[in-house]
Every structure is written in structure tokens, then in C-alpha cells.
Amino acid sequence: xxxxxxxxxxxxxxxxxxxxxxxxxxxxxxxxxxxxxxxxxxxxxxxxxxxxxxxxxxxxxxxxxxxxxxxxxxxxxxxxxxxxxxxxxxxxxxxxxxxxxxxxxxxxxxxxxxxxxxxxxxxxxxxxxxxxxxxxxxxxxxxxxxxxxxxxxxxxxxxxxxxxxxxxxxxxxxxxxxxxxxxxxxxxxxxxxxxxxxxxxxxxxxxxxxxxxxxxxxxxxxxxxxxxxxxxxxxxxxxxxxxxxxxxxxxxxxxxxxxxxxxxxxxxxxxxxxxxxxxxxxxxx
Amino acid sequence: xxxxxxxxxxxxxxxxxxxxxxxxxxxxxxxxxxxxxxxxxxxxxxxxxxxxxxxxxxxxxxxxxxxxxxxxxxxxxxxxxxxxxxxxxxxxxxxxxxxxxxxxxxxxxxxxxxxxxxxxxxxxxxxxxxxxxxxxxxxxxxxxxxxxxxxxxxxxxxxxxxxxxxxxxxxxxxxxxxxxxxxxxxxxxxxxxxxxxxxxxxxxxxxxxxxxxxxxxxxxxxxxxxxxxxxxxxxxxxxxxxxxxxxxxxxxxxx
Ligand code: HEM
Numbered sequence: 107x108x109x110x111x112x113x114x115x116x117x118x119x120x121x122x123x124x125x126x127x128x129x130x131x132x133x134x135x136x137x138x139x140x141x142x143x144x145x146x147x148x149x150x151x152x153x154x155x156x157x158x159x160x161x162x163x164x165x166x167x168x169x170x171x172x173x174x175x176x177x178x179x180x181x182x183x184x185x186x187x188x189x190x191x192x193x194x195x196x197x198x199x200x201x202x203x204x205x206x207x208x209x210x211x212x213x214x215x216x217x218x219x220x221x222x223x224x225x226x227x228x229x230x231x232x233x234x235x236x237x238x239x240x241x242x243x244x245x246x247x248x249x250x251x252x253x254x255x256x257x258x259x260x261x262x263x264x265x266x267x268x269x270x271x272x273x274x275x276x277x278x279x280x281x282x283x284x285x286x287x288x289x290x291x292x293x294x295x296x297x298x299x300x301x302x303x304x305x306x307x308x309x310x311x312x313x314x315x316x317x318x319x320x321x322x323x324x325x326x327x328x329x330x331x332x333x334x335x336x337x338x339x340x341x342x343x344x345x346x347x348x349x350x351x352x353x354x355x356x357x358x359x360x361x362x363x364x365x366x367x368x369x370x371x372x373x374x375x376x377x378x379x380x381x382x383x384x385x386x387x388x389x390x391x
Numbered sequence: 392x393x394x395x396x397x398x399x400x401x402x403x404x405x406x407x408x409x410x411x412x413x414x415x416x417x418x419x420x421x422x423x424x425x426x427x428x429x430x431x432x433x434x435x436x437x438x439x440x441x442x443x444x445x446x447x448x449x450x451x452x453x454x455x456x457x458x459x460x461x462x463x464x465x466x467x468x469x470x471x472x473x474x475x476x477x478x479x480x481x482x483x484x485x486x487x488x489x490x491x492x493x494x495x496x497x498x499x500x501x502x503x504x505x506x507x508x509x510x511x512x513x514x515x516x517x518x519x520x521x522x523x524x525x526x527x528x529x530x531x532x533x534x535x536x537x538x539x540x541x542x543x544x545x546x547x548x549x550x551x552x553x554x555x556x557x558x559x560x561x562x563x564x565x566x567x568x569x570x571x572x573x574x575x576x577x578x579x580x581x582x583x584x585x586x587x588x589x590x591x592x593x594x595x596x597x598x599x600x601x602x603x604x605x606x607x608x609x610x611x612x613x614x615x616x617x618x619x620x621x622x623x624x625x626x627x628x629x630x631x632x633x634x635x636x637x638x639x640x641x642x643x644x645x646x
Contacts, residue, residue: 132416139419148442152435153425155444163451164458171462171508175500182489185482186561188604195562198552200510200545205566214581217570228538231521232531240524242643249524256521389582 193277193290202271203264209279210371212390220367227360234357236349259364298380301373309384318383322391325366330358434633436641443642448523452516456544457629459509463547466502467618474554476614478607481556506548513544525643533635536628543625550617556610564613565605571596 139151150156197205207216231252239248246253276282277290300309302317309318334354338346346354370391373379383391401407402415413424423437442448473492474484488495517537520526526534553564572578576587577595584594591603601608636642 132418135416135418135420139417139422148440149438150441150444151422152437152439153422153432156435156439157426157432159444159446159451160454163446163454167455167458168462171459171501171505172497174504175497178500178504179489179496180500180503181559182485182555183558186556186558188561188606190558192558192562195566197566198549198563199507200548201567204570213570213573214575214578218574218578218581225538225542228517228541229535232526232528232534235527238527241527242523242525243645244522245524252524253522260518260521385582387583387585388580 194275194279196271196275199268199272202275203267206267206271206275207367210367210374212388214388215391223360223363227364230356230360234353236353255361255364263364263367296378298378300384301379301382302384309381315383315385318381318391319385322366322382325369326359326362330355330362333358434637436637439641440644442644448644449642450515450519452512452519456509456512456516459505459512460625460629462505463502463509464622466498466505467622469498470502471618476554476610478556478610481554481610485555485557506551509544510548513541517541523643527643530635530639530643533632533639536632536635540625540628540632543621543628547617547621547625550613550621553605553610553613554617561605564600564609568596568600568605571599 196202204217204221207220210216211220235249235252237249237252239245240252270281273284274281276286276288276292278292280292280294282288300314300318301321302309302314305317307314307317309315334346334351337343338354349357370379370382373382381390383389385391395403412428413421415421426432426435426437470488473488473495475481485499488499490496492498520534520537549564549567553560572580572591572594574581574584574595576583577589578584579589579591579594579596581589581595591597597603599612601612
């Protein structure tokens with residue numbers, strides 16, 4: 107009995123060199139294929155199941171971009187003219203998030219340091235997130251901090267600033283509602299102040315610089331240091347001890363930098379704060 | 392013996408057999424050979440976990456990104472036949488493509504819209520990979536490769552943006568590359584650049600734009616980056632990316 111089962115199986119999964127005109131045998135083989143596939147329930151053959159799906163999705167995508175390309179023409183404006191600056195001059199739409207941040211920061215930060223931090227921050231995610239849960243399935247509860255932080259950065263900062271930059275920024279980089287008349291002469295009187303003036307110190311003095319630098323550094327380092335002290339030192343929280351100082355500080359500095367961008371935006375919008383810190387050699391935040 | 396249909400005749404011919412080293416019948420063995428004997432399909436394993444098929448899981452976004460890259464390669468090569476990256480010709484070649492070249496307009500449209508679509512697709516792909524936690528062990532490094540692919544995709548789009556040589560492109564690239572001059576130490580308006588003595592002709596931005604102004608030299612530089620350097624780099628990274636997906640045990644999933 108056992109003997110015959112083995113023979114049947116070896117033949118079924120066999121080498122396919124049998125006589126093809128023998129329909130019954132082929133059917134039998136196909137049935138065996140299905141039976142075997144069921145015996146290992148989580149696995150299916152790539153051919154036909156995945157290849158078929160890829161073919162369908164691929165066809166749909168190609169049909170979609172073909173129709174799109176027939177219906178909508180790519181823009182082509184007047185020839186390049188270096189002497190005629192359009193107002194507003196906009197970067198390509200996928201960089202408008204960065205251009206939007208230029209309202210709040212000097213270019214060295216908004217255009218160079220911040221994108222670098224974003225790229226590095228994305229790259230280190232797998233190495234700082236040591237939570238083993240939520241690998242390979244959608245969930246929220248198991249990794250609420252990671253997901254909330256990512257959603258806040260991706261949707262709340264990146265996507266939303268791209269949308270603002272694309273649709274509601276007009277001449278002079280002022281806000282215009284969609285459809286509103288673009289008045290190229292629009293100006294808004296703003297009296298910007300620097301952070302240190304709230305303490306009665308002019309920002310271009312050494313004391314002003316020190317106040318600014320201390321505030322910025324204090325913001326970056328202070329809260330995470332307190333949090334570490336509470337969680338790891340006082341309460342000996344197992345998660346924080348496992349995370350370790352290095353991973354904790356990389357996470358914390360990236361997180362506080364992201365929040366710092368938001369804080370600066372709020373300070374600007376609510377109190378017209380231009381610079382937190384006015385440093386030497388254009389080193390301003 | 393039954394009479395053979397034409398399909399059987401073709402299939403049992405010498406030539407056919409020299410091309411396909413397996414038969415077509417739906418057998419276990421042929422399903423496997425179908426994948427493993429085909430150089431393009433063998434990017435896939437012969438069997439995959441069932442949930443990897445679910446569109447709800449992957450949104451097929453990685454695959455769509457790759458397909459868009461392929462479409463961009465094909466339409467891009469066609470555009471290259473008609474386009475010359477010089478100050479005199481670039482803009483006129485765009486007009487020529489639009490009005491004179493048969494199917495020129497639709498090739499240009501497809502190239503442009505697929506480029507936009509690829510940026511969106513790669514964002515969505517990253518979003519889904521994050522939401523399914525697929526960067527967790529053993530896939531940490533493939534996520535890093537992915538971030539590099541994201542940067543490559545944006546750089547491809549950005550360098551291509553200049554090539555039509557119209558007002559839209561020159562000013563968008565001006566705004567974009569102006570960031571370069573604010574690079575700390577290396578850009579002539581950046582913090583501490585004074586200390587290094589960097590000036591407008593020799594700084595980070597001038598390296599990218601081939602000089603102080605966005606001009607014909609910039610056009611050539613962006614053209615070479617756009618058509619050769621970055622696509623090659625991106626293709627190599629994609630090879631590594633796909634290889635790693637397989638070596639890390641296929642698509643992630645609940646254990
Ligand atoms: C040109 C850009 C890219 C292409 C062509 C590409 C292609 C693919 C493909 C075809 C897959 C198979 C699964 C799927 O379709 O979802 C995949 C998986 C993966 N990709 Fe990408 N990808 C790109 C960019 C990225 C980016 C930007 C990231 C992350 C930052 C990333 C991270 C990953 C990871 C971690 C996996 C494994 C997912 C899993 O096992 O569930 N890729 N990629």
C-alpha cells in the first residue's frame with residue numbers, strides 16, 4: 107500500500123515526458139498539482155497565479171497611461187529666457203514641499219540640511235525600530251509610535267506642503283485660494299522679529315546669538331534627555347534599556363528635528379519670528 | 392492515433408522545442424519550468440506565498456513602479472532620436488516632436504506623464520512597505536536600497552525637467568539648483584563657505600549646473616545625467632532590490 111502511494115506520487119509530480127496525446131494522464135497530473143498545492147496551503151505556483159495578475163495589472167496601467175497621454179498634452183511654454191523671471195517661479199511639484207519650507211528657514215537648512223536629514227532619517231528607520239511586531243501585516247496598535255510618526259511626517263508635512271505649494275501659492279509666494287485672481291503686486295507688511303528680542307536682547311549681538319543657540323539646542327536635546335532619564339534611568343523600562351542609548355538618541359534627534367520644523371512654522375505664523383538664532387557666516391536658524 | 396491540431400504541430404516542431412524547453416500542459420512540472428527556464432520570469436521564485444498575490448497587501452506598487460520605469464526607458468529612447476541637447480536646438484526639437492514627428496506628441500506625453508506617475512507610485516510603494524512593517528528583519532537593507540531608488544527616481548525626474556528648455560523648465564531648475572549655493576561650506580552663500588573661500592564659479596551649485604548660470608552647458612550636463620548616468624545607477628539598484636526581495640525570503644507576510 108505504502109509502496110503504491112509513493113509510486114503514484116513520484117509519477118504525478120513526474121517529469122512530464124509522458125505521451126501528450128494521453129489526455130487522461132495529463133488531467134491526472136493537473137489534479138495532482140492542485141492536490142499538492144493544497145497540501146502546502148500557503149504556497150501557490152507563480153505560473154499562472156502571479157504572472158496572470160501582473161499581466162492584468164500591467165495591461166490596466168498601460169491602458170491608463172495611454173488614454174491619459176492621448177487626452178492631456180504635456181505642457182510646453184515659451185522658449186527658455188534667463189532674463190524673464192516668472193512670478194511665481196516654482197520648482198517641480200514633487201519638490202514644492204521643500205520650497206514651502208523656504209518660507210520658514212534659510213535655504214541652507216530648508217534646501218540642503220532638511221532633505222539630507224529626511225533621506226538619512228528614512229534610511230535608518232529599520233535600524234532604530236527594534237519593535238519585532240507588525241512585520242508583514244497592516245496594524246496600528248502593535249506599532250502606534252512608528253506609524254503615527256511616519257504618517258505625521260509623510261502626510262502631515264510632506265504631502266500637505268506639496269499640495270499647498272502646488273495649488274495655493276501664487277505670485278510673491280503668497281497664498282491664493284484656487285481660482286482667486288493672482289495679483290502680482292500683492293504685498294503684506296510684516297514686521298518680523300527674532301527670538302532673542304522676546305528676552306529684550308538684540309539678535310545680532312553675542313548675547314542674542316547665545317540665547318538663540320541655547321534655545322535651539324535645548325529644544326533638540328532637553329526633552330529627550332528628560333524622557334530618557336524618566337524611562338530608562340528611573341523606571342528601568344525594559345523597552346528603553348533594550349533600545350539602548352545610541353538608537354534612542356538617533357531616534358530622538360531626528361524626531362525633535364521634525365518637530366522643530368513644526369515649532370518654527372508655528373512661531374512664524376503666530377508671532378512673526380524670523381530667526382531663532384542669528385549666527386556668524388550665514389549660520390541662521 | 393488522434394489527429395493533431397495545428398497548435399500541437401507547432402509545439403512538437405523542432406524549432407519550437409529549441410526555444411521552449413518544456414511543454415505547455417498544465418502540470419506541476421511545467422508550471423515550475425515555465426518560470427525557471429525563462430530568463431525574465433525567473434526573477435520570480437517558482438512558488439510564492441498565497442497572500443503575496445493579494446492586491447490589498449502590496450497594491451502592486453513596486454511592480455507598477457518598475458513597469459513605469461520600463462515605459463519611460465522605451466519612450467525615452469524614442470525621444471532621444473529626435474532631441475538634441477543644445478541651446479539652439481532643444482526647444483525646436485520639442486516643437487518638431489509635437490507637430491511633425493509621427494506619434495511624437497503621444498511619445499512625449501507618455502514620457503512626461505509616466506514620469507509623474509512613477510514619482511507617485513514610488514511614494515505609494517514606500518508608504519505600503521512602511522505600513523506593513525516590511526523593512527523589519529531580514530529586509531532592513533532592502534529598505535535602504537529602496538530609499539536610494541526613491542532619490543534616483545526624483546533625480547531622474549528633476550534632470551528631465553530641464554530638457555524641454557522652455558520657461559517652465561529653466562525656472563523650475565533654477566529654483567531647485569539655487570539650493571545648491573546654500574550648501575554649508577560648499578555653496579558660496581552657505582554657512583561657513585567664506586571660511587573655505589568658495590565662490591559662485593566654484594561651488595556645489597556650479598558643479599551641478601556646469602557654471603554660474605543655467606545655460607547650454609547645464610542642458611548638456613542634465614541630459615547626460617538624465618539619459619545615461621542616473622538610469623544606469625537606478626537599474627543597478629533595481630537589480631539589487633529585486634535580488635534582495637528574493638534572498639530575504641520573498642515578500643514579507645504574517646508568519
Ligand atoms: C524605483 C523604485 C522601486 C522599484 C522599481 C521597486 C520595486 C519593488 C518590487 C517590484 C517589490 C516587490 C513587492 C511589491 O511590489 O510591493 C519591492 C519590494 C520592496 N521594496 Fe521596492 N521598489 C522601489 C523603491 C522602493 C523604495 C523607495 C522603498 C523604501 C523606501 C522600497 C522598499 C522595498 C522593500 C522593503 C520591499 C520588500 C517588501 C516586502 O517584502 O513586503 N522600494 N520593490
